[in-house]
Amino acid sequence: MTIDLSLLETAATKWDEAAKQFEAVRKIYDSKVKSVGLDGTWNGVSLLVARPNMQVTDEQFTAAPKEARAIASILRDAHTQFVDLRGKVKSAVADAVKAGMKVSEAGIASYDYAKASASDANAARHDPDLHSTEQSWTRYIEAAVRAVDDADQGVKLALKAAVQDPNVLDPAGSGFNGKAEGDIEKVEAKEAEDLATRINSGDKLSDKEMAEFQRLFRDNEHNKVFSQTFLAGLGPKGTIDLNLKFNDLAKGDDKKDFRALQEGVATSLATATQSPSDPFYKKWREDLRKAGAKDFDGGTVPLYGYQSFVELMTHGKNYGKQFLTDVGNDIITLEKSDGQGTGRWDSWVGNGLAPHKNIATDPLDTLLGIMSQQPDVATSFLDPGADGKNDHLQYLLKDRHWPTTASPNYIGVSHMDLPGTRMGFGAALEAAATGNVPGSDHTLGYHTEAESRVMHDTIKILDDGRKGTDVHYNLRSNLGHMLVDYTPETHEILSGTGPYMDKDGVWHDGTGGKDAHMSVPKESLTRIMRGVAEDGKAFGEMFEAEKFYSAGTLSQTNFSDPNERAAAIEGASHVFGFYDGINSDIVRDDKDHAVARANHIQTAEFVVTGGMQAAASALKGQPTGFITDAAYRVLYAAAYDWKEDQIAQANAAAAQKTEYHFTTGQKQVNHMVAGWAQENGYDKETGLSRHLVGSGQERYDSARSEALIYLD
Known part of the structure; x- marks a missing residue:
């Protein structure tokens, strides 16, 4: 820590001077000695003996300054590295001291009771994590010290290589290195x-x-x-x-x-x-x-x-955007050149065949998973663009031959989905549409035009006019997260009011920043929601997000204005009517699994954190769905456990021989309306509260029927 590193610069200067001296001596040698053997005045056997030695000497005088300058470069590089790394060691120690540690000469960090206040010292003595904290600081300092040693070993290696005699046949090994490298x-x-x-x-x-x-x-x-x-x-x-x-x-x-x-x-x-x-x-x-x-x-x-x-790439991170894009493009180009259905990446099993271990069976899907950790790359890669020329989304959602597990048998070859197929794509799709790493806390809404376009086109490409059964099971969770993130849009689309009505595309609301929105026809959105809702957990997360958004919308509506009040209640009722219509359709098709799906719904979570305070503006000048304390109070006053009701209704549906309609959504609205009235000073038993509860029933019924029509 106290060594004078400037001596390295001094030594480097001396080596540069040595290089110049070698060059000066070479000039003298060329003019006074070498020239004698080349000017034709010297002949005979002695010249024949002398010339090889003169050649070796000339080569050494040529190599010597190169070696000297390489050593000078290495020493200067070493000086720069050591100054930087020593500073980092000092900084690491200072950070530890600032955190209340003392650091021994051996780099061991321990709590400094002497400098702590009596209360802090007493708290430290009773802190069960203190030893772990001390070890963490010690490792932090060790890493900084190890970096110095690593650099020192690198300098040693470079110096050794620089002075290595390139002539392996030289028994003395004392020749200068004309190929010496000065870059460590x-x-x-x-x-x-x-x-x-x-x-x-x-x-x-x-x-x-x-x-x-x-x-x-x-x-x-x-x-x-x-x-x-x-x-x-x-x-x-x-x-x-x-x-x-x-x-x-x-x-x-x-x-x-x-x-x-x-x-x-x-x-x-x-x-x-x-x-x-x-x-x-x-x-x-x-x-x-x-x-x-x-x-x-x-x-x-x-x-x-x-x-x-x-x-191999899965072991790294923070790849360049262009590199990830280029590798993805090249893999897709290779696949397309093969022709559809060739199964280049198929995994062969059975009859003595076994897949290769520890490799990416589907390299494109694995690459997309890597992209999902860099959302800007995922968005760029999947965004069709304003001109629609990028076909990656279409290729991956509809056109690609996804690799399978292929098993030869007596009638030919059977194919099944690879385990985990589309998992990387699903993560990349979520990152591309939301602009966030999957699983991270973030503010709902607030999307760029490219992100909104990915979301819009995903829905349009997947919608085939049927129930959404083409939503692959490994995409449902990610699509569910995407729909949660676009809850402000889905609410306005399904409610059928405001600027989202009859829109199909992407536009900006003019507020600046991430102010883009997407809209699709209600029937397309309903069918995709139906496909996603096969996953009970995904459905539960969507329902929870809508619950928060609707409560926020109610809490920001002018309760005293009858028209605004009615519009907010009817809008929420209409949206939840769609949710119940989707739910009823799923159970109608598969009553045997209704209870199991309801149990999965129970695992759904929608946690509002500090990073998710705003659900996002629906459109400039339109109602907003902020998740505020007022929204929480509406939900708290509602005190309705819709998940328990889901299980109860699933049990009832499973026992029914005839069609069964879920009513969870309207119950949720009724409880929120009662809570909203209470928030505004009206007890649940007052006439106004009773009048408002159920006032959206007609809109709810029509929405549920509308959803079922879209799903027929």
Whole structure:
């Protein structure tokens, strides 16, 4: 921590001076010695003996300044790295001290009772998590110190390589290195490439070499020079081979080490491909197209390069938008060139056949799952565009031959869905339409034009005029989340009033920012909701979101205005009529599973967090559905457990021999209306409250009937 790092700069200057001195001596040698052997005045046997030695000397004088300048470059690079890394160690220690720790000379963090107040010290003594906190700070400091050591090892490696005699036949090993590399990262990349090549050749690395391999990636995490040099040396084919080796070797006690190496290679891949304008990028992509289509197995069950390559990508993150897009485009282009139904990615099982382990059976679906963690990429990839020229959404929702599990049998080959098929696509679709990583807390609504277009076109493409049965079971949950996120839109569409009426498209409300909205015909939305609602949990989440939105809409409506009051109640009744119509249709088709589905509905959650305060503006100048304290009070006063009623009605439906209609939605509206009246000073037993409860029944009945018509 106290070493004078400026000495490295001083040493670098001396080496630059040495390079100049070598060049000066070379000039003297050329003019005073070498010229004598070349000007024709010296002849005979002695010249024949002298010339080879003169050639060696000339080569050494040429190599010496190159080696000297390489060493100078390495020392300057080392100075820059060490100054930065030492600062990070000091910063880590300062952070720990600020958090109430004291740090020993060995870097061990422990609570500093001496500097703490009496109350804080007493609280710390009784804190069951204190030891864990201390360990966390110690690890934080250890990581900063380890980064210094990793860099130090890199400098050592580069210096050793710079002074290495390139003439392996020189017994003295004392010649200058005319090919000395002054870039530490390039030297480390070459070392990593050599180790990778050995693994690809079947060599077993020693424990020391494995540790060094991991250090190389750790030390150069996010370094473009290292990453591009390493990957250019291996090429896509070598990289795919390496990942296959990693998967084969990741067993038992070695599993952790090889998984760490996979993460290192994947991180290098993400780093190397950030800039599409780099010369590296174009060649890498061209070579990847060839390697991706290549069969790396050559046996009965093919193993294509893209399958291993995309599996490698799952060990990394934060890939460049263009790289993810290009890989996706190239896979789709390959699939289309095969022709539909060829089943390039099918997984073959049975009759002695077995799928390859630890690979992405469907590389496109896996890639889409990676995209889902970067919503802007998912949106860009799936957005049809204002001109409708991007067909990815159409291809994935309707046209693609999704890989299957293929099993040969005595009558031919049977095909079944791959386990987890479309899971990556579903996650990407959700991210693309909502603009958020699936599963993350976020504000409902507020979408860009591209996000709204993905949502709109998804509904339109999936709607085939039937009940929505073409909504794949592995897409229902994600589509349900999407519909939840678009609750402001679905509410206005189903209520059949306001600016959403008779609209089919995407538009902006003029408020700025994420002010885009989508609208589709009620019949299309109803059929897709019906397909999604086969998943009880998804239906429950949609119902919960609508409950909050309707309560918010009621709470912001002028209760004193009879017309506004009636419109709000009728709007909510109409929407919940559609929900009950959908629910009734599902149970009518499959009464045997009505109770099981209702139990799944019970697992649905819609948690309003600090990041979800606003449900979103329906349209500028129109009612908004803010989730406020007033909305909570309406729901709290309602005190209606609709999930329990769902189970009760499901049991009743299962026992009915005739058609059974759910009425949960209207009950929910009636309870909310009673709570809304109470919020405005009217007891549930007052005449006005009684009059308002059930006032939306007619709109509810017509909506439920309308939904069933759309679903016939």
